[in-house]
Amino acid sequence: MSCEQNEILTLPDDLWSYSDDVFYDFVKEYVGEIETEILKIQRIKNVQTLLQVPDVCFIADDMTFMVRAGVRFNIQQFINLLKLQFESRLINVNVGPSATTTPIENKKSDQCLCNLINIDTENNQQESKLFINILLRNLLKNMKRSKNNFQFDPIVMKFSSVFRGLAGRNAYEFIRINMLGSLPSDTTLKNYDENINFQLKECEFRFGQMKDYLGSIKSQYVFSSEDATGVISCVSYDCNTDCFTGFTTLLNNNDLPVINHFKTNSYNQLEQWFEDFDKSTLVNVHLIEPILTDVTLLAHSRPYIISAYGIDNKHSASDVIRRWIYIYNQCKEQNINVVGFSIDCDSRYFKAMRICLGFFSRTPHVDLLTGNDNLLTIDIPSNWRFFF
Template structure:
């Protein structure tokens, strides 16, 4: 265990305090390396595998920085001085250890799932969850699809010159358009015999926020709609959300949150993305540089979400 004394929660440390910590423990030379590599905060620092990557780059652009922390060998390669390497390793290990300690202090064990998770929440937040009997009745009477059911039917669409009604293939969660175009009857017959038809329509809507300079409530608009057969996974949902976020960001639009209903794959996606009883599952959603930070008081033992969140999530009733 490290003997370094670090603030808690460590993820809430400011950039200036982080730089002071690096300077005091590792030296100004290492801090210069950090700044040169555009590492702005602790979240970015913790994702770095080797802080001295810059030293090994085959360029003379950073030669002055390299000479402060490393020596150049006869073959032209660079070797970091062992003293700097040891201090950096000690600091990085201490930061990661403190992060784990903070998680254990703020959140319950990540092994609490299923009925145990239900009991844990019920004991700590009385009245927050319905009874198990009520939950079972709702499960028995609900399909829990974040989609609209349709009658399976394959038709020809003259506008797109393709056949619609088949299960839409996904690539990293994104629907692939125009996948069922053919000029051959034999190929169509093969599709009808082998491919699944869509039993649901997956619809994605965007709801703009209210403009403070206007009293008009903006109307939602359709982002996409496509047929599916229910074979997608929670990973598909997470990848699609992340893709939607990144693509809208390129257009100057900031996605604030995602809303869905009780489909189990969507609920699992909500848990993974927000870190709700899913601490040991990694996904780029959890470590995005655009994530906002919530300074959670240490005595909020009932607050189970992580302090770093990219978006808000709303689970609506079915």
């Protein structure tokens, strides 16, 4: 047995599942600390990425290396060992059974995917969380079931829902039909979306769902943002809410949108609405951006839509402030701390900010802030030295 083959045996079998800190710790122990820092700087976080990079070390235009030759040699030797291990794995997977192999062993060797992924038990904790392993394990289990008895992992269901939304129904069906058992049907996905309350109702503020989402990522501090973007004016019927959408949203006395206002069974009433109300030219969206205090590899800060509705271009700065006050108070009731409001430089948003700060601006007719000492108070942890 050659020296290189002996070194291959020292590499762990599950090395190809290492990623991020686990991969860096192994490289640091096996190759060296300097080599590990070079990989970290270039965001090479697993074996697959390392083998696809043409040259790990930095090379100037005149082909001179900007690292020591010994460091580059160590990294290149490590890459060569990984390539040899990869080739040996391919040989072990593709080699045919020997003449002395029993029928049971023949059956096991034919199922090469099953040898790489144990479909009955979990491998190590980190490898089992990789999406490709979850997808393949789910597919292999469905291959043993009938078509009308397919079952899908929650992670696969979530991926399929997002994939269909991004790629479209036709592209999704093309992939699903050609990979039978890997992705759920369109009907199954529709039921899944309804069960998770995926649909957003116009004018509804989803503070309850927002609290559940923030609880899932362990966040109690958020930024609130509001912005409007132009849309094609069109009135349509929503069969789920039995309402017409596309009219300019009616506001109540607190300048909040009225839910399910355009709901009728009368054709005359609908005709009257077309005469009395303009079609919305903008869609106004309220977002909540979580701030994570305990950052982990599994938690990510993603914005959450709490409300969306159609508007025209006739709202004022006082309307904006009333909505901010409403969002702030509702979040306080849910034990969520709003630490700031994020807006663009629209004149009404900008004036609303100046009014709240008392920055050379005030409302001559409506007093919104006097007497409310705790209103819009920013309550943040004492260790946030960077915030102010």
